[in-house]
Amino acid sequence: MQEKILIIGSSGQIGTELVTALRKIYCENNVIASDIKPSSYEVMNSGPFEKLDIMDEQLLNFIVKKYKVTQVYLLAALLSATAEKNIELGWALNMRSHSHVLDLARHGLIKKIFWPSSIAVFGPTTPKINTPQYTVMEPNTVYGISKQAGERWNEYYWNNFNVDVRSIRFPGLIGWKSNPGGGTTDYAVEIFHEAITKNKYNCFLNPSTMLPMMYMKDAIRATIELMESETKKIKIRSSYNLGGISFSPKEIGEEIKKHIPKFNISYNEDFRQKIADSWPASINDEHAQKDWGWNLEYDLKKMTEDMIKNLTIKYQRQSI
Ligand code: SER
Numbered sequence: 001m002q003e004k005i006l007i008i009g010s011s012g013q014i015g016t017e018l019v020t021a022l023r024k025i026y027c028e029n030n031v032i033a034s035d036i037k038p039s040s041y042e043v044m045n046s047g048p049f050e051k052l053d054i055m056d057e058q059l060l061n062f063i064v065k066k067y068k069v070t071q072v073y074l075l076a077a078l079l080s081a082t083a084e085k086n087i088e089l090g091w092a093l094n095m096r097s098h099s100h101v102l103d104l105a106r107h108g109l110i111k112k113i114f115w116p117s118s119i120a121v122f123g124p125t126t127p128k129i130n131t132p133q134y135t136v137m138e139p140n141t142v143y144g145i146s147k148q149a150g151e152r153w154n155e156y157y158w159n160n161f162n163v164d165v166r167s168i169r170f171p172g173l174i175g176w177k178s179n180p181g182g183g184t185t186d187y188a189v190e191i192f193h194e195a196i197t198k199n200k201y202n203c204f205l206n207p208s209t210m211l212p213m214m215y216m217k218d219a220i221r222a223t224i225e226l227m228e229s230e231t232k233k234i235k236i237r238s239s240y241n242l243g244g245i246s247f248s249p250k251e252i253g254e255e256i257k258k259h260i261p262k263f264n265i266s267y268n269e270d271f272r273q274k275i276a277d278s279w280p281a282s283i284n285d286e287h288a289q290k291d292w293g294w295n296l297e298y299d300l301k302k303m304t305e306d307m308i309k310n311l312t313i314k315y316q317r318q319s320i
Contacts, residue, residue, distance in 0.1 A: 005072075032067050196315055206269050211247075215307075
């Protein structure tokens, strides 16, 4: 049977790259992009796009029926920093969109769901180093609480209604094609843009704040590998830990300096420091490795090289 894939949140950091990757595998017309705002030129011009406010359950049902959608990737969410500023919207949007999509599968309209979770499900009482899959989880941000609740619902829908929902606890994601919006880990993308355009960056986290991060190429590959794995291999239905690479602002600053010697980083902590301090420094992902063969490709050095190379080309093209 021909898969028809709906990406909700195609204008966001993950969506921008995932739509293109999935269109290469499943053909342009079988991957429907959707978002409340227009997506990138590439996404808008390489296949179908539907304007969708994820709170509009009726419109979601209509789109799913119109295209005979079989799989949904629900990427729309309010991230950690934005959700702290609007807790009602953060909770409503993150939770309602998730339950709408889970119910589509429960009622037999779709077959498979991808829903990203986050390192934000962990909290200040979680062991910080090499954080295990199963551990104390007391998130203290709205975003983290919504992701933790979402993970519980995933597992519940799998156990009780056989809903094939798959999930990854993403670390901070770093890519050059799209910008993050409203997260605590956003500094690790901003730093590259400012290093290339201004040779300096003022970081909103302190120099020693160690956080897990991942290059977008690895994150996209992980998502597709998880979704394409045989059902019997997926032993965890809440969400899988993925480790990625752990570094501090100081360490990434030093790595960037190897390519841009004039680069200078300064620090000015804001409210996001408290959020970062509540999250792990490094993550253990042995379950993902064992269950569906996860293997990281990009370390800090390789990621920095690739980011600087591609972003420099991007800025050069824009200035022509
Ligand atoms: N990158 C996200 C954030 O910072 C975490 O999932 O909010």
